[in-house]
Amino acid sequence: MSRIRSTNPLTDDVRTADRIRVLQRYRLAIRVGDWWAGRRDGRRGLPEREENTQWMRRLAAQNREGCQAVRRAVDRNSASAVARLQGLIAELANVEEHLAELTERLDTLPEEPSAEELAVRGPAEAHASEAVLATRARRRHATILAAARSNRDAVLARRRALLVDVELVRAELDMLHALGRTQAFRVVEHHRRRLHVYLRALVRQHAERSRVVDLYDRHPVDPPEWATATSPWTTEPTPPTITGSGRWLELA
Secondary structure, eight states: OOOOOOSOTTTSSOOGGGOOOOOOOOOHHHHHHHHHHHHHHHHTTOOSSSSSOHHHHHHHHHHHHHHHHHHHHHHHHHHHHHHHHHHHHHHHHHHHHHHHHHHHHHHHSOSSOOHHHHTOOOTTOTTOOHHHHHHHHHHHHHHHHHHHHHHHHHHHHHHHHHHHHHHHHHHHHHHHHHHHHHHHHHHHHHHHHHHHHHHHHHHHHOSOHHHHTTHHHHSOOOOOHHHHSOOHHHHOSSOOOBOTTSOBGGGO
16 A cells, blocks of 8 residues: 655655654653653652753753754755745846836826927928828827837736735745644644653652642743744745745744
């Protein structure tokens, strides 16, 4: 039976060292290890002077490492979209400038040619009547006016297309950020469960329960700042500054 591939880009085709593991199971072997470590440290009367134990620091470090792996995967999967977004916004700026120039030029063109233009005679128009000259001048002016409007309309259409493309890429980046947040919170929840099992066993074995009963509240396992923030691609009018590794600086 073939394996059904996930549609989550953060769990597919990422580097082995940074592979994101969806932590849906708290495996029995890990649970027993946390429980045993809690009983051991409780019997030893830990923590003594410090606020946390080596096992607690270990869980906190594993939580940070897991969230950092998620962040690296988000950055890596976002890199191509970030490059596209930066290119689109740079092109949009050029289009806006060009549009302003075309609009200014169009505004200087009158709807009708001037009296001087109506009376202009070309080399082959020495014997043409004034009515013929005026008709030809109006035709030339209409051609110039239509070309200017056509150029402006084409640039306007390109501007609208670019704005749509920008929003599509932003939506893609928002989706990746949301997936990263979900994965990071799964990592955090997994380590919160482990810490709870460890501390419950520690408190039950500890001779001074009143001193350690609130260790869980005093040492919470929290998600990283970037996982609790709104996607920068939604909130910022222009893309956040990107480092060479594809990481956005605001949430580094």
